[in-house]
Amino acid sequence: xxxxxxxxxxxxxxxxxxxxxxxxxxxxxxxxxxxxxxxxxxxxxxxxxxxxxxxxxxxxxxxxxxxxxxxxxxxxxxxxxxxxxxxxxxxxxxxxxxxxxxxxxxxxxxxxxxxxxxxxxxxxxxxxxxxxxxxxxxxxxxxxxxxxxxxxxxxxxxxxxxxxxxxxxxxxxxxxxxxxxxxxxxxxxxxxxxxxxxxxxxxxxxxxxxxxxxxxxxxxxxxxxxxxxxxxxxxxxxxxxxxxxxxxxxxxxxxxxxxxxxxxxxxxxxxxxxxxxxxxxxxxxxxxxxxxxxxx
Numbered sequence: 074x075x076x077x078x079x080x081x082x083x084x085x086x087x088x089x090x091x092x093x094x095x096x097x098x099x100x101x102x103x104x105x106x107x108x109x110x111x112x113x114x115x116x117x118x119x120x121x122x123x124x125x126x127x128x129x130x131x132x133x134x135x136x137x138x139x140x141x142x143x144x145x146x147x148x149x150x151x152x153x154x155x156x157x158x159x160x161x162x163x164x165x166x167x168x169x170x171x172x173x174x175x176x177x178x179x180x181x182x183x184x185x186x187x188x189x190x191x192x193x194x195x196x197x198x199x200x201x202x203x204x205x206x207x208x209x210x211x212x213x214x215x216x217x218x219x220x221x222x223x224x225x226x227x228x229x230x231x232x233x234x235x236x237x238x239x240x241x242x243x244x245x246x247x248x249x250x251x252x253x254x255x256x257x258x259x260x261x262x263x264x265x266x267x268x269x270x271x272x273x274x275x276x277x278x279x280x281x282x283x284x285x286x287x288x289x290x291x292x293x294x295x296x297x298x299x300x301x302x303x304x305x306x307x308x309x310x311x312x313x314x315x316x317x318x319x320x321x322x323x324x325x326x327x328x329x330x331x332x333x334x335x336x337x338x339x340x341x342x343x344x345x346x347x348x349x350x351x352x353x354x355x356x357x358x359x360x361x362x363x364x365x366x367x368x369x
Contacts, residue, residue: 095134098127168216176212180205214239229264230256233271233289240275241287251290259298263353266329267291267300270337273322274302274349282306282347297335297354305346311339326351 102124109115183205187198224232230252237248271289278284284306292299323339326349330337334354341347 095130098130102127168212173212176209224264228256229259232268246284246287248287254293260356263298266333270326270351273326277322278304297352300351302349308341308343308345308347311341
C-alpha cells in the first residue's frame with residue numbers, strides 16, 4: 074500500500090503540475106531579478122507578485138509533503154501486516170504442499186517396509202511410523218495456524234472454534250466460545266484481526282498464564298464487532314500504554330486495532346487473571362452488510 078501511495082504521489086497529474094508551476098515561477102523570478110539587477114532598474118510590483126506566488130507554491134508543496142510524511146508510519150504498519158499475512162500464507166502452503174507431501178511419502182515407505190521386515194525389526198519400524206505420523210500432524214497444525222483457510226470458507230466462529238479445539242486439545246485448560254449471533258458478513262480484515270488477536274492471546278495463556286479456564290466471546294454491537302477473551306491465570310501488571318510495556322504480543326494486537334480504527338483494553342492484575350476486550354468498528358462499506366446479517 075505504501076508503494077502504491079508513493080507511486081500515486083509521484084505520478085499524480087496535479088502534483089506534477091504543481092511542481093512544474095513552482096519551478097517555472099522560481100525560474101521566472103530569478104530571471105526577472107537578474108535582468109533588473111544588470112540594468113539597475115527598480116523592482117516593479119509585478120516581479121514582487123511573481124516572487125510571492127512562487128513562495129506560496131513552495132509553501133503549499135511543503136504542506137503536502139508534511140501531510141504525506143505524517144501518513145507514512147500508519148501506511149507502513151499496514152503494509153507490514155499485509156506482508157506478514159502474505160508470508161504466513163506462503164509458508165503455510167510450503168509446509169502443506171512440499172514438506173507434508175514428503176512426510177506422507179516417507180510414511181508410505183515405512184508402511185511398505187513394516188509389512189516386509191522380520192518380526193524382530195517391526196518394533197523399530199513401528200516407532201518410525203509413529204514418529205512420522207506425529208510429525209505430519211504437527212506440520213498440518215502449524216500450517217493451519219499460519220493460514221486459517223476456514224476463515225474464508227467457514228467464517229470467523231468456526232475458525233475460532235477449530236483453533237481453540239486444536240490448540241487446547243491436549244492441555245488442562247477448559248474453554249468455551251460464546252457466540253450467540255451469526256458471524257457472516259464480517260469484512261475479511263476484521264475477521265483476520267479478530268482471529269490473530271485470539272490466537273496471540275491463547276498462545277500467551279499457554280506460555281505464561283497457567284490458566285485453568287478460558288472464555289472467548291464475540292458479539293455484534295451497533296458500533297462494531299466486540300471480542301472478549303478472559304482467563305483465570307496468574308495475570309500480570311498491565312501498563313497504561315500497552316505499546317510501551319515491552320510485550321510484543323500486546324503490541325501486535327494494538328497495531329492491528331489501530332489500523333482498523335478500533336480500541337483495545339487489557340485488564341489484568343497479578344493473581345487475578347486477564348481480560349482482553351477489543352472493538353472492531355464497522356467500516357462504512359460493510360455496515361449495511363453487517364446489519365443485514367445481525368439477526369440469528
